[in-house]
Amino acid sequence: MTLHVLIVDDEPLARARLKTLLxxxxxxxxxVAGEAANAVQTMETLRRGDFDLVLLDIHMPxxxxxxxxxxxxxxxxAPAVVFVTAHAEHAxxxxxxxxxxxxxKPVRLERLQAALQKVERLQESRLxxxxxxxxxxxxxxxxxxxxxxxxxxxxxFKAELKYVTVRxxxxxxxxxxxLGELEVRxxxxxxxxxxxALVARRAVRALEKHFDPEEGExxxxxxxxxxxxxxxSRRQLSLVREALQG
Numbered sequence: 001m002t003l004h005v006l007i008v009d010d011e012p013l014a015r016a017r018l019k020t021l022l023x024x025x026x027x028x029x030x031x032v033a034g035e036a037a038n039a040v041q042t043m044e045t046l047r048r049g050d051f052d053l054v055l056l057d058i059h060m061p062x063x064x065x066x067x068x069x070x071x072x073x074x075x076x077x078a079p080a081v082v083f084v085t086a087h088a089e090h091a092x093x094x095x096x097x098x099x100x101x102x103x104x105k106p107v108r109l110e111r112l113q114a115a116l117q118k119v120e121r122l123q124e125s126r127l128x129x130x131x132x133x134x135x136x137x138x139x140x141x142x143x144x145x146x147x148x149x150x151x152x153x154x155x156x157f158k159a160e161l162k163y164v165t166v167r168x169x170x171x172x173x174x175x176x177x178x179l180g181e182l183e184v185r186x187x188x189x190x191x192x193x194x195x196x197a198l199v200a201r202r203a204v205r206a207l208e209k210h211f212d213p214e215e216g217e218x219x220x221x222x223x224x225x226x227x228x229x230x231x232x233s234r235r236q237l238s239l240v241r242e243a244l245q246g
Contacts, residue, residue, distance in 0.1 A: 005052065006055070007036070017107070040062070052079055054080070069081050082101045084107060137151065138154065138173075155167050157190065194230070197231070205222050215231065
């Protein structure tokens with residue numbers, strides 16, 4: 001694994017030293033894919049590329065490293081953070097922000113290498129979790145036997161009284177559970193479009209004007225693989241539009 005690193009420090013000499021040290025690191029190797037001198041430059045750089053790790057100074061002009069780290073945590077696919085600072089008194093606060101490590105200047109090569117190894121282990125665990133999620137199977141009781149339905153085949157979940165209808169392109173199943181639990185568990189792959197429905201993000205094809213006998217004029221989504229339209233509530237309308245634009 002080669003880690004793509006963003007160095008954030010307002011001192012050019014400090015960035016240069018970290019760049020040199022990273023060049024000497026092995027197992028894992030690290031590539032400096034970007035540099036920034038403040039919070040604004042950091043966010044602009046992160047928008048332009050994918051980074052595994054941010055080496056982050058704490059004392060910088062404007063927004064400091066601690067505040068910036070809180071912002072980074074909220075990003076999709078947030079990079080790991082390792083603080084690099086001359087001040088040791090912020091270590092406890094850094095780990096409360098879920099920093100992977102905390103290095104004090106002058107940084108020694110062996111400490112930097114150890115921090116990279118921690119980041120590598122974190123990345124590997126994330127990849128393993130992602131792989132496990134992508135191979136999720138739903139365990140559905142069907143006529144007295146357990147049937148396994150790949151999550152990747154499910155187009156939508158729809159709440160029906162005490163049960164949830166699970167719809168694939170070829171069949172419908174009844175699942176004993178709650179829509180809320182499914183929404184939390186599969187938030188990455190499914191989005192709520194109505195109080196009674198979750199749809200697979202990958203299956204959404206269009207948003208259309210729709211008349212519902214109960215709710216009147218409104219909107220509905222069209223999904224790949226099924227002919228029926230599913231109503232979209234006003235509250236969820238903007239989310240569905242964003243998903244289609246993305």
